[in-house]
Amino acid sequence: NAGVTQTPKFRVLKTGQSMTLLCAQDMNHEYMYWYRQDPGMGLRLIHYSVGEGTTAKGEVPDGYNVSRLKKQNFLLGLESAAPSQTSVYFCATGDRSRVYNEQFFGPGTRLTVL
Amino acid sequence: AQKVTQAQTEISVVEKEDVTLDCVYETRDTTYYLFWYKQPPSGELVFLIRRNSFDEQNEISGRYSWNFQKSTSSFNFTITASQVVDSAVYFCAQSGGNTPLVFGKGTRLSVIA
Numbered sequence: 001n002a003g004v005t006q007t008p009k010f011r012v013l014k015t016g017q018s019m020t021l022l023c024a025q026d027m028n029h030e031y032m033y034w035y036r037q038d039p040g041m042g043l044r045l046i047h048y049s050v051g052e053g054t055t056a057k058g059e060v061p062d063g064y065n066v067s068r069l070k071k072q073n074f075l076l077g078l079e080s081a082a083p084s085q086t087s088v089y090f091c092a093t094g095d096r097s098r099v100y101n102e103q104f105f106g107p108g109t110r111l112t113v114l
Numbered sequence: 115a116q117k118v119t120q121a122q123t124e125i126s127v128v129e130k131e132d133v134t135l136d137c138v139y140e141t142r143d144t145t146y147y148l149f150w151y152k153q154p155p156s157g158e159l160v161f162l163i164r165r166n167s168f169d170e171q172n173e174i175s176g177r178y179s180w181n182f183q184k185s186t187s188s189f190n191f192t193i194t195a196s197q198v199v200d201s202a203v204y205f206c207a208q209s210g211g212n213t214p215l216v217f218g219k220g221t222r223l224s225v226i227a
Contacts, residue, residue, distance in 0.1 A: 042218055043217040058214060107157070107158050
């Protein structure tokens with residue numbers, strides 16, 4: 001089992017370019033999350049999904065869009081990248097049957113916007 | 115609103131010293147869950163422990179121990195006889211159950227040989 005995978009691992013963008021980050025999971029979890037990690041800020045929730053076809057905003061959603069067309073995939077899109085979006089992005093999944101919502105994290109995507 | 119505070123930004127200790135990482139949380143939920151994650155220099159997030167609000171028993175796992183005190187809203191993490199491999203960023207987090215985790219800003223621990 002691969003667990004939670006993220007594609008790509010690294011990416012450099014120019015301001016104004018667009019891109020999509022892919023999170024894929026083979027654990028059949030209902031919940032999926034996108035976080036960003038910045039120095040000294042911890043992990044902050046961007047968007048999340050409690051099931052296929054549903055998404056919700058987190059703490060820092062501006063500048064990002066998401067889609068959950070298939071249960072196993074959660075896409076994070078940047079329509080017009082800005083230097084402020086330079087960060088490490090983590091995807092996580094959670095099992096709805098577990099009330100304590102332990103989250104399983106992917107390896108991260110390091111994004112640099114020039 | 116939920117909030118997690120890790121007041122220690124960085125800690126340095128000499129190998130074999132004991133070290134405690136502090137975590138203070140705020141919540142209005144009567145049922146909630148607390149977590150610790152480790153992020154080594156390689157960057158991945160490693161789950162360490164989960165506690166629920168009904169269980170204030172302290173837990174020990176090898177050199178790691180956790181002290182949960184509802185009276186002070188704290189969930190502190192102690193590493194006994196620290197080792198260089200313990201060098202990492204440690205995150206405390208909280209969830210109200212089926213809600214997303216709220217993370218503290220992390221404490222960077224450096225263990226010097």
